[in-house]
Amino acid sequence: MRTLHHYWLCPFSRKVRIVLAEKKLAFEMVVERAWEQSPDLLALNPACDVPVLVEPNGAVLADSIAITEFLDECYAEPPLIGQNLVIRAEVRRLVGWFDVKFNRDVTVTLVGEKLFKRQMGIPGGPDSKLIRVGYEAIPEHLDYIGWLTERRKWLAGDVFSLADITAAAHLSCVDYIGDVPWDDFPAAKDWYARIKSRPSFRPLLTDHLPGMPPPKHYADLDF
């Protein structure tokens, strides 16, 4: 069986879950608390991080970019990184936008401070200065999603792609803590509503961290 080592609100793990589901590949999940540096996880991935995918033939893959590129090369349908050179570069540019820029500016400052710190048992509570940085950064990203989707059907063009998956994976984590001001960004909200209704995305909406339930609108398709 294919096994994904993941953590619930890790956007990089969520990205892989969505890709596997889009490609209709069955998998089971093992939750890893990567910060505990278990020898088992370290043996699978010297970076001691999730996601790690173990394929049915035993191949071990780490790093969300390496995993998603592998899955798109190995299981061609549906193609998620685009079918010509220019579109592929655009998909990957936007994957980078969300995995690097959004992650640094928003995911780490909001989800990291409010949720991961507590999960990891780091004392001292969230850093309010970092949280302010996150709140200040998020409108630029929602604006950009709106700008793109007013000109294109999906983020990278007319076809749903890894760019949409990556952006939605990050935003879904921020949405879990109720920090996405959807009502101020109707175009981004419309795009996210389309993602939420995809069967591949539904399982993420049932994730519940013990003691940290999501806000009511999190799983609501008509939010």
Place this chain on the structure above:
Amino acid sequence: MRTLHHYWLCPFSRKVRIVLAEKKLAFEMVVERAWEQSPDLLALNPACDVPVLVEPNGAVLADSIAITEFLDECYAEPPLIGQNLVIRAEVRRLVGWFDVKFNRDVTVTLVGEKLFKRQMGIPGGPDSKLIRVGYEAIPEHLDYIGWLTERRKWLAGDVFSLADITAAAHLSCVDYIGDVPWDDFPAAKDWYARIKSRPSFRPLLTDHLPGMPPPKHYADLDF
């Protein structure tokens, strides 16, 4: 003509310079001080960051992963991301290791604090706490390079790849400020000496930031 918008000690730009040279693609360079947020750079790349590659046909590519994947798809010789699925996943895993983990732990803390802060005119000087984090992190990475190259000819296997290029691009920036303890890590040093002697890498060894010359060993092939 092909144009690379770059900055001298940006490891992501250096990675693209090496890939272009390995593939024997001619290009000219435009230096960008991305932090000044020039409208010209913003028009090329909404993330307002380098590298940005403008191809001879006018195609504009941003993000070092998107650019290097594009170049490897478009100009197949020599292949730099590997020729089978498993090797490709391994190359990309290691690219992620250096672009994310090494960058966060070492490049940003040492080159960012000691060099970029000054270039960007950020007052207050380097943060000694961050510099200590960088010094503490670097041995793990040099150890890992040594561990890999004692088992394989190059980082990802028997063939020189984007994994070597990415690792060397980051390390070359740290080496420019003299912060790589090569003598304590002979296997990593031997690997880096092999990279330094490649024609594709030589131009990087002649980079000189005004007022911030590199240490003598930086350009020395027999360091």
